[in-house]
Amino acid sequence: MILRSLLVATLIAGPLHAMAAQGTATTLDLTMPPGANFDKGEFRLWLPVNAGPVQGVLALVPGSNGDGRPQVADTVWQVFATRHNLALIGVRFTDKVHDQSFIEDYVNVSRGSGQALLDAMASFAASAHHAELASAPLLLWGMSAGGQFNYEFVNWKPERVIAFVVNKGGIYYTALTSQAARNVPGILFIGGKDLDSRVSTITGLFAVNRRGGALWALAEEPGAGHIVGRSRDVALLLYEDALSTRVDPLHPTELKSVAERSGFLGDLKTRTYKAVPEGRIPTESTGWLLSERIAKAWQAMMTDRPFD
Secondary structure, three states: OOOOOOOOEEEEEOOEEEEEOOOOOEEEEEEEOOEOOEOOEEEEEEEOOOOOOOOEEEEEEOOOOOEOHHHHHOHHHHHHHHHHOEEEEEEEEOOOOOOOOOOOHHHOHHHOHHHHHHHHHHHHHHHOOOHHHHOOOEEEEEOOHHHHHHHHHHHHOHHHEEEEEEEOOOOOOOOOOOHHHHOOOEEEEEEOOOOHHHHHHHHHHHHHHHHOOOOEEEEEEOOOOOOOOOHHHHHHHHHHHHHHHHOEOOEOOOOOOOOHHHOEEEEOOOOEEEEOOOOOOOOOOEEEEOOHHHHHHHHHHHOOOOOO
């Protein structure tokens, strides 16, 4: 277990709080001033033990007005980050008070919250003495409003994103994303027992962008409501394979493009998959999957069977 039984020393330096277990991992906290579309913007960085230059950042974005900072202590994320030489950043955004609280303004990242995340990474780069954090590419994890934030961030700064997920969220500001955003591998998760409005919204976003060639899959977990469920298990496969496909450890900021024909197609009606065929690539009622092992996990989720 990583850090579970270790004592953590806390140092306070103005708005930046540094917490480091001696000889182990490093944790830094940062609070940003309110922005145009958010009230609180708070971030926590976690770096693995004796971390050299990291090849990317895994951002953990929670549900509506939630606090993702404690998620950096989750040993699943820590082990994954250590194995792949990543930093973790837990994110907390809250809205300013407004009449319709179910509509999160801060997920509209182009209005300020997205830049706040990038500014936090730049600040951490200096305070943690890891200059590469300022320009590191991102893996985006999020549940509910966190997935909404991810979707809008990919459309805003696709060149910064290795791969992303949308996870059962309900409110989005963009329908058809840019071509560059559609070229970022992603999985859009829906729960078979979630609100109809969430299911239909995400399904519609997927359909319009997939018709435009988006390298995305739609993944339904039949028995899931508005919960993470098994989405993290599938997302970890996506992140791992996207890292190996898109990131050159010597030049991590120069993300490699993905060839559509290198992937697999999931049939949304039959819930089967196959390698992308020669000739015209069908987009109607199909999802695109980066690798066969992701396709197998996708099929297991869609058919409510155990993972291999």
